[in-house]
Amino acid sequence: MTSIFSRRAVFASAAALIVSAACRSATTATTTTSAFPIPEGLPDSAMIRADIEILASSKFEGRETGTPGNDSAAEYLSRRYASLKLESPNPLAGCGAGCARGYLLPFTGRESHRDGQTTSYASNNVAGIVRGNDPTLRDEYIVIGAHFDHLGRSPRFAMDPAAGDAIRNGADDNASGSAAVLALARRFAQRPARRSILVTHFSGEELGLIGSARLVESPPVPKSAMAAMVNFDMVGRMRDDKLIVYGVGTAREMRGLVDSSNTAGLRLSPVPDGTGPSDHASFYLKDMPVLHFFTDTHEDYHRATDDADKINVPGEVKVVDLAERIIRRIADRPTRLTFTKVAAPTRTVASPGGGGAYFGSIPDMASGDENGMRLSGVSPGGPAEKAGLKGGDLIVEFGGRAIKNIYDYTDAIGAFKPGDEISVVVLRGPQKERLSIKVTLARRGG
């Protein structure tokens, strides 16, 4: 889960980068993980516990993107995929079935810093396939995924900066989701559905959903064949059988499907929105129905105390049980779900910016543009959408101020009030057509 819980969190996570002046060096080093036994042949609860204890052990040093600990976690996950005999989506990896290297999808990312410096890093997503058993529907995919990166030893994005360079192991965030995806992969491998399951683990989430954005840009299966995405981010702290389910408004059939699958009587809090501070947003922005399971935040979130001994494993098994029922129903349907866009919530979570001007843009954190702020989308029903801005637009001017990056943008919007009418200049399309668009700013939070 990225740093700030709010409906605007894709942007909020971008804003969090502003406080960072730290630089990061690219690394491709890996340390061996063969010392870790692969939890095979165990019941679900024991396997989930073992996967969380391994991923959240200090050997991986908190799995920060671009560090050897993160690379080793990816290697561990790819060995787990091999143990589950998942199909490799990458026939060009140069190795045969069951070869762990075939599951790694490398990518590089760039970060820009307030001082104008940019740094690059190398990391990996992990992906594998459980083939469906219907001769036609098996060419379509339900994506299940979780991010495996966390904060490492870095105090930025941490809620406990006073802990300095202590390792943040991220047991709930998000070894828990990573283990849930592995448990589901095993269940579907043992009993396939009609459609195929694309099993994924993302890196770069804490930096702003980078890994999932890259996977959607360069998918290992055709993008049009991905029928829905189900995300698991922080599912290890269930209390009183409560579970938050985001995205129930992203397909016409979704709410009914979720409610009727809740045969165990969990206390669900369904939320229509498909955006939010985790990787499902990358898929929702490409018009895919999504769900995100979340057992809510807690006092150890983004702190060095988010450790494996605090995980509620029986609670997590309940999340996996419910998710399996829902995913099977989506995967076995004769027709796909009917995607629906959700109107932006009129009331957002209280934040220090509450009451200020609201524009409703969703910055593209993966773009790396240096001469403006690229949008990956606009919030449905927000001022930017109403005025006609679109995903892909590059904002170069905002209310008469030049915009070279997201920091300029954040400064610029802070200078205006709700109700102000301003001009926004964007470059659109391959011809970089320059458009000046009038936008009336709304009130944030309400």
Ligand SMILES: [Zn+2]
């Ligand atoms: Zn997080």
